[in-house]
Structure formats: structure tokens, C-alpha cells
Amino acid sequence: MFKALRHGILAAVAAALVSAGMTTTVNAVEIQGAGSTFVAPVMLKKWIPHFMASHPNIKVDYQPIGSGGGINGLINKTINFCGSDAAMTNSQISAAGGHVLHMPEVAGPEVMSYNLPMIHKPLVMNGKLIADIYLGKVTHWNSPEIQALNPGVTLPNLRILVAHRSDGSGTTYIFTGYLCKVSHQWKTQVGQSTSVQWPVGRGGKGNPGVAALIDKTVGGIGYLEYAYAIIGHFPTATLINKDGFKIRPSIPAVIAAQKAVVADLPADFRLPIINPTGRNAYPISGFTYLIIDRDLGYMSKAKAKATVEFIHWVLTKGQKYAKSMQYIKLGSVMRKKVLAELSKVTWKGQPLN
């Protein structure tokens, strides 16, 4: 019943869009994507408009309904491509027919932001400390664990107010994945998911909700998407990476992190860029993916071609728009690998190109 409903809703949406599109281009092939809200700004403001300007015969629509919704759309074959911040699980892939292609299109780092007006230079934190704060084991800013990493800084005797996302999100998936990597207790007690049972703290909806929680309480701390924190000028912590180097969140630091993991990436790219080794690698970031069926036989050949063309464009010409929206583009080695992945796509068993 739920599937049927979803079909109905998407069909209605598609019908509305088709009728809206009729007036301008009659012969356009229309493709429909849905999923990640994280990627929506660059997708809707840069990629789709620029792609459609140079490809007048293709119309692309993207509905930012959340990564889980996008994955469901792919499973039910109601959309042509899916945007997701989390890679599909094995059971989701088998529900979708067994063969999907994950194509990372940009990387999304996450920053630890805090509200301590009396501290003027960035605080230093490591993974264990962040995990202990989120486990409720470190409760005050002047506790010895924080002081040890920030010698010489006068820390206030303030309670730490922990903020997290209340809505299910890929951001939380990446963040809790990091905590699992750096804290055994987090892994056994809480685990990794788009929503988890938080031991302490308050939840805010979306990045703005978390930012508001941090902002209104002196002593607040929370995780934010890099782009959101940079645009909003939120203070961010310097993180100590796996090899013990202090890393500021920055575009080069995330590209360095990609380079560090590119050799170990599984063939299907289903791995977040968490806790990599390296002199300059930033510890918390993940890819956001475009996901399609490996065989696009469920759609018309024209649509299949248009879908592949759009994704190819995003991975090549589209990459230059990433930076202006504070996203982090793929490194060159990574990009080659992803394009090779895209070339595996077929239509009813036939290669598309």
C-alpha cells in the first residue's frame, strides 16, 4: 500500500511537472531525481540550471526529499537517479534488484562548532574527546580531558550543552560513523545510523536547528555541515587526525583526506572518508552519492541516455561549481575511478555508449 501511495504521489508530482514543462520544450526528455537535501543547494542552483542551459533537449528535476526517500524511490523505480548522503546497505541494494552504481559527486566534511565567546582561538579536540562529550562522560568545558588538548587556554567552568540533529540525516550517519571509529564505547553502546539514541543532549531540526541550539547557549557544542558553518561564520574546532596532526577544516584538508582513502576505497565506493591517515587529512567527511541502477532497462532508452549524460556532466564540467557553494570537489584520481564506474551502466543488457 505504501509503495502504491508513493508511486501515486511521485506520479502526480511528475505529471504536474510535465504539464508545467509542456509550454516550453515539447520534445525534451525529462529525468527525475530525488533524495539528499545536503546536495540540494548545488544541485538546484548550479548543476541543473547550467546543465539544462547547455542541453536544451533534456529536462532534469530533483526533489530534495531526504536520502532515505531517494533510496526508496530507486528501490521502487519511480525515479531515474537518487541522491544520497549514505551509501545503500546490502539489503537495500538487494531490494533494488541487486545491482546499483554509487557515484560520489562531492565530499561533505563536518565540523565541530561551539559557543564559547571567551575563547578566541580555535579549540583543539580529538575523536575520543568528542565521543566522550556525546556519551555524557565529559560534562564541563574545564574538564582535564579538554584542558590536556588545549594547554595554556583558560577554559570556563561551564556545562557542555550537546546539540545533535533531531531529523534523520546523512550528516548524522557520517558523524556517528566517525564516533564508532574512534570510540569503542560509542560503537557498542550507540552505533551508527541516520538517527541514533543519543545518550545526552538536545536535538535540532536540520543544520539551522543545531546551529540555533549552539548559538543560544554559551557552552553549546554541535556538529554542522562544513558549508553551513563557513557561510554562517560559526567557530569551528581544530581536530586531531588519526596520525596525530592538528587539522583545520578546509577544502585542501578534505581533498587530502580523499587522497588518503582512495587506495583503500572498495570498488563500489561505499565508504565514508572517516578517520583517514595522512599529514593533512581532515578526519570527518563523507561523500554524497548519485546512485542509479546498473541496468536502466526500467526506463526508456532516451531517459537512460539523458540520465547518464547528466551524471557524467556533474562529474566533469559540473565539478567547478562545487567550490562556489562550499562543497568539495572530487580529487582527480577519485574522479577517474568514478567515471569508470559510470561507464559500467547498461540498458536492457546492452552498453549505453
Added chain:
Amino acid sequence: MTAPTDPTLPHNPFIDVQQNAFRRGVDKATKAAALGGVLLTITILIIVFVVLIHGSWMALRQIGWHFFTTQAWNPVPGRDQYGVLSFLYGTGVTTFLALLIGVPLSIGTAIFITRIAPRWLAGPVSFLVELLAAIPSIAYGLWGCFVMSPWLQNYLEPILYDALKHIKLIPVGKYPSGRIEFFPANLVHGGPSGSDFLAGGLILTIMILPIITAITRDVLLQFPQEIEHGAYGLGATWWQTTRLALAYCRAGIFGAVMLGMARAIGETMAVIMVIGNTDHISASLFAGGQTMSGVLANEFMEADHPIYLSAMFYVALVLMLSSLVTNVIARALLSRIDRERQLA
């Protein structure tokens, strides 16, 4: 040829038969349309129930009644533990707080508009209160998040904290998981946070004010002039007459409160912006919580594995049933009050 006429009616030579048949046709069509409307409404209700039960079937079978005794909500795949208890509690507490503050305020405002304010003032006040109803709930949410919540945290809650921290609650002990604190040390345990049950209750108070006020005002205007004049004539004071009006209009006012309560139970966006969104249960006003509609809005989109999605449907089913049950109980109470009044 004469059309068959109703034999029980005396023959009326002034209404010609054809027109009579036309009138009956109109009657029949209108009745059929009304019946169709009723059937459609009932069908929609039934479809909603069927969809909810179908969607929650897996959770109903796997979790069953434990859903109501489990406080934990853990959607991590493999750990899957789903209980509605903390969300039921959150919905209950915020709705209760909203009614506790909102009902006296609304009825007071309605009395002011209908029985105290001069005509030139009643109109504008009435209009302004109704304007509150026109504000979309997401706007309340943003205001709550960026204005009310910091204000509560920095100004109101510290005052409440100092006033209430000495009122000790009987400690009933903690749940093994430590997530239930029923009862904590006092009503303001944990200190000011601005994102708590109190904030949720207050934002709901503002949202239910206009609906309760507007309906109460309308029913108070129905209070017959004859009774009012009679009461004054018998020497009743203004307050005694007002009480008489409230008693006379109690069914309507009760209905207004019910509508306000329904809005409070179902309200979503504004609440999740201020309530803190945790699955805790605590008698402390300053503890974070979550409501049933809140968890649906927060997590439905990303409910990515079958039992999780099914548990979300289960929450929706419980939400719908709890609105239904509160309505039935309220109606039963009302008819009982009426019966007792009639006997007395």
C-alpha cells in the same frame, strides 16, 4: 394522467402536481448529496486507518503491546528498539501545559471581548487574536526557536528555577537505563535549557489561543439577552451573570477547548523547534522531550529499514487513536455533566 399523490396529505389544489414532483426531486438529490458526503468522509477515515494498520503490521506483530511499555527509541539497524511511551508522555505533557495556561487565558479574552470591552475596542482585539490563527506553524516554530527559547533560557527559566527548586518531588527512582527520571529531585531539575517541555507547552499555548478564544466569543454572544436582563433584574452581580453565561454556554466552550486540544495534540513543526527532541521521560519542566507527531516529522523521511518504517506507522496509528480516545472521553464527560445538571 395524474401523478400519484401522498394519500396521507389532504389534497391541496394550489400546488400543481408537476411542481410538487420537482420539489421532491430536489429533496431527494440534496439528501443523496448529503449522504454521499457523509459516506466519503467515513470512507476516508476508514482508508486512513487501513493504511496505518497495513503500514504498521510488521511492528504490530513484532513489538505488539511492548510498544506502550518501552521508553527507548533506538533506530540503529540491528539494535532496533521501538517504544512510544516517551512520545505519548511528551504529547500528553505539552498538551496539558498548553490547556492549563491557554484555557483560562482564552476564556478570559472571550469574556473581555463580549462582556467588558467597549465596542470600539472589542473589534480590534478580536481581530488581533484571530490574526494569531493565520500565522503558519513553521513561523511559530522559527520564532520559538530563535526568540522564545533563548528568552526562556535566559530570563524566565532562571526565575522559575529559583522559585521551584525547593519544592521536592517524592523520588521514585530512576529507570535502569537512566532515561526515565520519574520523579527527579524537583520540577526544574537540570536547570534552564530553553528547549524543553515548558517551551513546547508555551508555544502550543499561543497556537491554541485563537481557536478557543474565537469559538468561546461566538458562543458567549449566543447567551440570550432575556436571561441576562432577568439575572440583573433579580439582583445578580456582573460576575454572577457572567458565570451564568459561562454555564449556559458550557457545551460550546467545551467544544472550543476540545478543538484547541486536538490542535495541540497534532501540532508538529512548531513543537519540534523548541522541545529538544529526545526520548526522555521526566517530570522536570526543563527536561527535553519529544511528541508523537514530532518524531514522525523528524524521522519519517529517513526511516530506511522495514521495521523502523513500520514502527513509524505504529506511532501514527497511536497518535490517531489517542486523538480519537480523548475525543470520546471528552464527549462522554460532557454528556455526563449535562445529565447531572438536569437531575439537580
